[in-house]
């Protein structure tokens with residue numbers, strides 16, 4: 068990893084060079100020796116990977132970009148890390164992110180911003196800006212991210228990379244520091260659809276340690292990405308999203324992509340999903356509600372930093388001081404919002420309404436997928452914003468996620484691929500969504516369009 072690029076972009080919070088080089092050397096030795104051991108190597112063996120810092124690693128620190136976890140070491144590896152290590156992918160390091168994955172620009176990291184490799188004055192997106200920038204800047208060929216409302220796809224779109232939010236339950240969440248457990252999903256970031264699909268296939272599969280992981284086979288993803296044939300594929304364009312304020316050039320690139328799909332033999336039709344426009348407000352009630360519960364474990368007693376104000380402080384005082392010092396503003400904002408949305412007297416009106424909208428969004432998708440194989444849209448309304456522009460305006464930051472959130476609410480897979488350059492000579496992304504467990508279809512269309 069080039070030190071200057073890391074200094075300029077700050078994709079990594081922690082580098083793991085010695086261990087990565089040792090794994091790479093071992094793969095070289097096995098390949099050179101030939102025979103059964105070499106033949107048994109995974110196709111991705113020796114391909115380095117970067118890991119988002121909310122995925123726990125026993126060999127390196129894990130902070131989720133929060134002060135509250137500074138200096139903490141996980142006693143175990145996340146299942147995805149175990150799989151990556153077993154397949155002998157050298158782990159390059161842990162990547163920067165918004166604190167506990169709450170944010171859309173990586174500016175909410177407690178350890179400094181990450182810059183967009185295409186324009187250092189712009190954000191790389193978030194929360195997985197570090198993983199996307201590492202791949203976009205050629206500092207890692209592969210990375211793992213996590214996507215609760217777009218945190219893999221939106222940064223991928225902003226950095227000209229490919230990113231997937233898998234079907235909920237496709238990839239084990241064991242060892243992913245929970246943000247909103249009913250939405251979180253680990254997924255791949257890569258430079259091509261084929262690479263993303265190959266990594267997805269490696270990390271997917273049932274895990275007895277995650278009771279929400281599906282008992283499904285995922286062995287057709289890499290081959291689907293290489294089909295390169297779109298004849299007869301039915302593609303739906305979400306009418307409701309057309310009014311979501313997509314910038315002029317993003318809309319142009321999207322229209323060009325639709326034409327490419329038609330030229331390749333796909334049928335492109337308009338699809339009506341009337342409840343899609345309620346997805347964003349519903350998400351920003353459901354997420355803080357789950358956040359307020361998930362953040363309760365960071366109490367200064369069990370993990371990481373502890374602030375003890377006085378020698379005779381009570382347990383409650385220690386917890387309050389630890390959380391006051393350890394959490395950033397956005398995390399606190401969501402804990403307060405979520406606690407309010409769940410409080411007696413309001414829970415039906417806020418959390419209950421949001422859950423009902425979630426069901427309506429799921430039903431919209433189910434109806435849409437009776438008529439089409441995939442749904443397609445731009446991944447984000449705009450290209451990457453300048454650093455500092457949205458950091459003090461949470462509502463404008465939340466609006467980034469309008470096209471990515473519905474897939475999380477419905478648990479369906481979505482792949483973002485580069486769709487060309489838009490405003491300010493910045494990359495834009497095109498998102499392909501498929502029915503739950505049909506991740507292969509999303510990869511087929513993504514690969515065909517690429």
Ligand code: GLN
Nearest residue numbers: 168170214215216217218
């Ligand atoms: N930007 C969204 C949020 O802040 C998405 C985050 C994510 O997917 N982790 O909630």
